Amino acid sequence: MEFLVNLDVDDLERAVDFYGSVFGLRVGRRLGTFAVEMLGGPTPIYLLLKDAGSAATPDGSRQRDYARHWTPVHLDFVVDDIEAATARAVTHGAQLEQPITAQAGHKLALMADPFGHGFCLLQFIGRGYDELAN
Known part of the structure; x- marks a missing residue:
């Protein structure tokens, strides 16, 4: 089995800097303009660009708040x-x-x-x- 870790962020470049500088992770791939794969740990961490205020649940009853x-x-x-x-x-x-x-x-x-x-x-x-x- 394999698993992935996904973290929603509202600023991809700031997140890349944070997880790279603090934990020594490095960019594996950029997935379009909406995601960055960070490597260097036991499993990849995917930073997913999700705007603050966007729907956090399918029914839209909760919004993302950072x-x-x-x-x-x-x-x-x-x-x-x-x-x-x-x-x-x-x-x-x-x-x-x-x-x-x-x-x-x-x-x-x-x-x-x-x-x-x-x-x-x-x-x-x-x-x-x-x-x-x-």
Whole structure:
């Protein structure tokens, strides 16, 4: 099985800069004027141009809004140096929503990208998630 990650954004070039500068992803392909494939992680991330205010649901009852929003799905980016990655993300427009915390097996920073998508930076320490397993 294969899966893809798609992120709606209202500014493709700003999104390419953010995900390239912060996570070291690179442009794989440009798909017309409406999408960019970003490579360099375990699965491609597709940045999809969707105008703010456009219909977010088939019935048009909800519109896209790029202010901070909540969704039960988010990305975790595993990094080697969470302090450096957090600083790089903030420099490129991310918001640090919860300072870095150390927990059993990992450090975690809760963040939002410039398009309102929540994400986490995660650095494994010790035995990583194995420290949580029974």
